[in-house]
Amino acid sequence: MTLPKTKPPLRKYRDVAPEGDVPTTRTTGLDPDFWYPFARSRDLKPGKTLAVRFAGTEIALVRPEQGEPYALEDRCAHRQVPLSMGVVKGEQLQCGYHCWAYDRTGACVSIPYLDRGRTLPNGVRGYACREAYGFVFVFPGNQELAQATPVPELPYHGDRRYKTRVLDRDIACHYSFMHENLMDMNHQFLHRSLMGRIRAKLLDVREGEDWLEADYSFSRTEGKQSLGERLIIGSSSTDKYADLMTIRTGYPYQTLRYWTDGKREEPPALDLWNAYVPTDRAQNHNHTYGLIMVQKPPIPGVIHLLWPVITLFTEGIFGQDRAIVEAEQRAYEAQGADLNNEVFPIIQSLKALLARRGVPLPPTEH
Amino acid sequence: MTLPKTKPPLRKYRDVAPEGDVPTTRTTGLDPDFWYPFARSRDLKPGKTLAVRFAGTEIALVRPEQGEPYALEDRCAHRQVPLSMGVVKGEQLQCGYHCWAYDRTGACVSIPYLDRGRTLPNGVRGYACREAYGFVFVFPGNQELAQATPVPELPYHGDRRYKTRVLDRDIACHYSFMHENLMDMNHQFLHRSLMGRIRAKLLDVREGEDWLEADYSFSRTEGKQSLGERLIIGSSSTDKYADLMTIRTGYPYQTLRYWTDGKREEPPALDLWNAYVPTDRAQNHNHTYGLIMVQKPPIPGVIHLLWPVITLFTEGIFGQDRAIVEAEQRAYEAQGADLNNEVFPIIQSLKALLARRGVPLPPTEH
Amino acid sequence: MTLPKTKPPLRKYRDVAPEGDVPTTRTTGLDPDFWYPFARSRDLKPGKTLAVRFAGTEIALVRPEQGEPYALEDRCAHRQVPLSMGVVKGEQLQCGYHCWAYDRTGACVSIPYLDRGRTLPNGVRGYACREAYGFVFVFPGNQELAQATPVPELPYHGDRRYKTRVLDRDIACHYSFMHENLMDMNHQFLHRSLMGRIRAKLLDVREGEDWLEADYSFSRTEGKQSLGERLIIGSSSTDKYADLMTIRTGYPYQTLRYWTDGKREEPPALDLWNAYVPTDRAQNHNHTYGLIMVQKPPIPGVIHLLWPVITLFTEGIFGQDRAIVEAEQRAYEAQGADLNNEVFPIIQSLKALLARRGVPLPPTEH
Known part of the structure; x- marks a missing residue:
């Protein structure tokens, strides 16, 4: 028996900006042909391994007692157990199950019990690996492109005038929500409890094939500047809209720079660099790695005293962002579709950019 | 290679009552065109919101500092985050992310950063909302029918002769199992540890297009009446089958009334009203809201002394019912089919009623 | 819009031993036409029930106050709730919901409220049930074959010269991984922390339609023998490869025997019997029941003093095995396919045996 009674659909509002032609950003994979951070250097100890993931692909990070770290497919060629459960022996990695051994390129160099005269199997995929800025970077895509692809340049990292805070955590959302969250500064309302009420003014938008940046200026309309905010960006000017913030998605990374007095030619008060690394195959989760570089105050050493307040403030902001993007x-998963009704043109451009520069989701692992 | 060996099916018993023609009650949705309780009034504080669900549809309950509560679709028209995460400002609800504001009808009345000259989007769906019996009721279906549809009448709620206990909890089963549990009084065996052994006699069944009711009488065959039971329904008569219980499914609600001495024309010793509100889209979970109205004993105030025992007793009964319906x-989910072998005709009628009066499950949200 | 950009597949190594013709062992069901242990006898108390499962089929074990235990399909014929939630009354089992009663064959013998003149339904399936070796065994398959099928013979169980330890735990893997783990003694590397480095030499392989056995001998290449190992198998000879281990998959069970001095005609130092009982329908979990029979040292009673060390050692070994098979x-589930690159011929034979002797997975329960 089929039930004859039906109900009208519950959702029925007019779209301000129909999105029929906007690509499906939420089902677009992140381009693997870039350098991505996968761990903090300090967390990969000598003689040890770490298991990480890029879009469902398991990767073993390995740091020999001597020499540079390397990265291998995290599945033994034999029975696919994680090599990261294995033993680092000299420069090699031995699978913990039957002791198949691999060199830093992933070539299988020994199977202790293999019959004489039999050829060793080819081994596992190796990934280009570099350390920079206190992170272990891996190039998860086409290895032939790794050498020619630069690790991002962060001029203020390591600069004595700045102190750096590291962001490092799992977020249960597609990386696109991260980009859109930061790019749309009208979301200051989300941070009302920490920053008071702030009005953002969009000054300029610039765009290229694989990048997009926006300039904003701000005016406080209610509440006071918190100590944490003041320590990071300095006292906000009594002049409204005297400051300058530039947010840039330079695919696949995102940066934010802030000049308290609006002088772009000076070193910024704040320089933020973020990478959102998808972990699961559907890319509905990401691991966010970030570097928050804060200009030190004139008096030497004071930054260290103030650091706990800065940490507390940035944790609070980041926690609010995380709750809303998750x-x-x-909502996206419950609805099975992107029903965004975006009225801010720059976000529509950003979604198009992320869809245009991305790749299809892989159907299966092998 | 296909494996040639096969086994006979494990299940092979003769059905007493083949159910080939009985509709698939377990995959029938509850008709949304009724008033359902979604929260206790005391849990919706002034200036606050509550997130609730009807069959997978997210609903935000809102109580302004002044005035009546209201109910909106719990997805901002902008980026679909829950409006229940937002801010109640006067009579309006502001989304917590970019401060889009809605009035009590769901109309979008403000986007702080929208370009001049652009039309506001239509906003979100609003739901008719009323308070009664200490609950916030919402009409989740076709809003044009809300006004003409009455909230159920509960004559003994608020009656000075009765004291009321509230049931309010999630149960992991389809609402039909709840109706069938209460309607089939042969299930007294389930409560043997709390009520002793009781035999139920079915006296009469009456039925209409959207209702069904059964009269029972009882006789204790083993064990003694517990204190909790005695406080609720009075001392059971020494005469067997002298009492009267009427259980009614008046779609979509269910009631139970009990007269210790069998005189239906008198106010009942016990009057129970239940609503089973499906929460998830598949309707395999429900939130049960109930009102247990117990006639007070002749001595004023004694009911309050006895209340903890009554509470303990009803909690125990309800806990046993919950374990068995879950x-x-x-079993239904493991088997992927309703294999019930129902020998009690009234339950077959009840299943048919619930299937007949229900609606198809919604395939997706939008 | 479809996204045009594609990436080459990440996995690309040459197979040493292509497995195109090997059947899909990981999706093969275990043959139910054998006796399997489902509980330790001591855990099934008189007058009580236990709920167990074979490949998704729910089974209620019942031990009346008097007499032998029995096993029934764990779904009441009425509404499919577990009979194991019921009441053991004499030799019968009453469903806890409406008191339908079953005898030890599964026949429905009473429905207290059934109208006169109506036939009782057939009831539920009964399973042949026997106790042996401290386990409750059930025959989950075709009941006509139960009588003629022997419970396995374990000659050293109950032998005064041996003391027995019981293995009893859930493992989250297909039973085939258990067989392959034990059969491939090159996996001694996995136990390096408990046993030092040991080299296995394969001496002989023998094979039949439903069995396969391998003889190994061992030589320690690094580290010392642990106390636990010595207590179980005796001091390892100073001669290399003087000992003998025979591992046998005699479908569906697995055994391991070990002779310290290599004399197969003597009682073994160690005799192990294992059964891997699939619990879920997909058979991606098993409950492992094992009996480890250890020959006692010459001095009476010393075995009991040493038992805690033996227990600790076997727990450690088993824990490592469990981590790797899980x-x-x-890996198998993430990849959606068996990508094993097996270079050890005996394991290829074993996989073929398990596939050949198994049965298709049941599509649904009924």
């Missing part, structure tokens, strides 16, 4: 992901 | 749901 | 299962 809510966006849940 | 076991039914798990 | 990692194999996870």
Whole structure:
């Protein structure tokens, strides 16, 4: 028996900006042909391994007692157990199950019990690996492109005038929600409890094939500047809209720079660099690695005293962002479609950019 | 290679009552065109929101500092984050992300950063909302029918002769298992540890297009009446089958009334009203809201002394019912079909009624 | 819009031993036409029930106050709730919901409220049930074959010269990974922390339609023999490869015997019997029941003093095995295919045996 009674659909509002032609950003994979951070250097100890993932692909990070770290496919060629459960022996990695051994390129160099005269199997995929800025970077894509692809340049990292804070955590959302969250500065309302009420003014938008940047200036309309905020960006000017913030998605990374007095030619008060690395195959989760570089105050050493307040403030901001982007992901999954009704043109451009520069999601691992 | 060896099916018993023509009650949705309780009034504080669900549809309950509560679709028209994460400002609800504001009808009344000259989007769906009996009721279906549809009448709620206990909890089963549990009084065996052994006699069944009711009388065959039971229904008569219980499914609600001495024309010793509100889209979970109205004993105030015992007793009964209906749901899901072998005709009628009056499950949210 | 950009597949190594013709062992069901242990006898108390599963089929074990235990399909014929939630009354089992009663064959013998003149339904399936070796065995398959099928013979169980330890735990992997783990003694590397480095030499392989056995001998290449190992198998000879181990998959069970001095005609130092009982329908989990029979040292009673060390050692070995076979299962599920690159011919034979003797997975329960 089929039930004859039906109900009208519950959702029925007019779209301000129909998105029929906007690509499906939420089902677009991140281009693997870039250098991505996968761990903090300090967390990969000599003689040890770490298991990480890029879009469902398991990767073993290995640091020999001597020499540079390397990265291998995290599945033994034999029975696919994680090599990261194995033993680092000299420069080699031995699978913990039957002791198949691999060199830093992933070539299988020994199977202790293999019959004489039999050829060793080819081994596992190796990934280009470099250390920079306190992170272990891996190039998860086409290895022939790794050499020619630069690791991002961060001029203020290591600069004595700045102190750096590291962001390092799992977020349960597609990386696109991260980019859109930071790019749309009208979301200051989200941070009302920490920053008071701030009005953002969009000054300029610039765009290229694989990048997009926006300039904003701000005016506080309610509440006071918190100590944490003041320590990071300095006292906000009494002049409204005297400051300058530039947010840039330079695919696949994202940066934010802030000049308290609006002078772009000076070193910024704040320089932020973020990478959102998808972990699961559907890319509905990402691991966010970030570097927050804060200009030190004139008096030497004071930055260290103030650091706990800065940390507390940035943790608070980041926690609010995380709660809302994870809510966006849940809504997207419940609805099975992107029903965004975006009225801010720059976000429409950003979604198009992320879809245009991305890749299809892989159907299966092998 | 296909494996040639096969086994006979494990299940092979003769059906007493083949159910080939009985509709698939377990995959029938509850008709949304009724008033359902979604929260206790005391849990929706002034200036606050609550997130609730009807069959997978997210609903935000809102109580302004002044005035009546209201209910909106719990997805901002902008990026679909829950409006229940937002801010109640006067009579309006502001989304917590970019401060889009809605009035009590769901109309979008403000986007702080929208370019001049652009039309506001239509906003979100609003739901008719009323308070009664200490609950916030919402009409989740076709809003044009809300006004003409009455909230159920509960004559003994608020009656000075009765004291009311509220049931309010999630149960992991389809609402039909709840109706069938209460309607089939042969399940007294389930409560043997709390009520002793009781035999139920079915006296009469009456039925209409959207209702069904059964009269029972009882006789204790083993064990003694517990204190909790005695406080609720009075001392059971020494005469067997002298009492009267009427259980009614008046779609979509369910009631139970009990007269210790069998005189239906008198106010009942016990009057129970239940609503089983499906929460998830598949409707395999429900939130049960109930009102247990117990006639006070002749001596004023004694009911309050006895209340903890009554509470303990009803909690115990309800806990046993919950365990068994959740076991039914798990069996149904493991088997992928309703294999019930129902020998009690009234339950077959009840299943047919619930299937007949229900609606198809919604395939997706939008 | 479809996204045009594609990437080459990440996995690309040459197979040493292509497995195109090897059947899909990981999706093969275990043949139910054998006796399997489902509980330790001591865990099934008089007058009580236990809920167990074979490949998704729910089974209630019942031990009346008097007499032998029995096993029934764990779904009441009425509404499919577990009979194991019921009441043992004499030799019968009453469903806890409406008191339908079953005898030890599964026949429904009473429905207290059934109308006169109506026939009782057939009831539920009964399973042949026997106790042996401290386990409750059930025959989950075709009941007509139960009588003629022997419970395995374990000559050293109950032998005064041996003391027995019981293995009893859930493992999250297909039973085939258990067989392959034990059969491939090159996996001694996995136990390096407990046993030092040991080299295995394969001496002989023998094979039949439903069995396969391998003889190994061992030589320690690094590290010392642990106390636990010495207590179980005696001091290893100073001669290399003087000992003998025979591992046998005699479908569906697996055994291991070990002679310290290599004399197969003597009682072994160690006799192990294992059964891997699939619990879920997909058979991606098993409950492993094992009996480890250890020959007692010459001085009476000393075995009891040493037992805690033996227990600790076997727990450690088993824990390492469990971690690695569960990692194999996870890899298999993530990849959606068996990508094993097996270079050890005996394991290829074993996989073929398990596939050949198994049965298709059941599509649904009924």
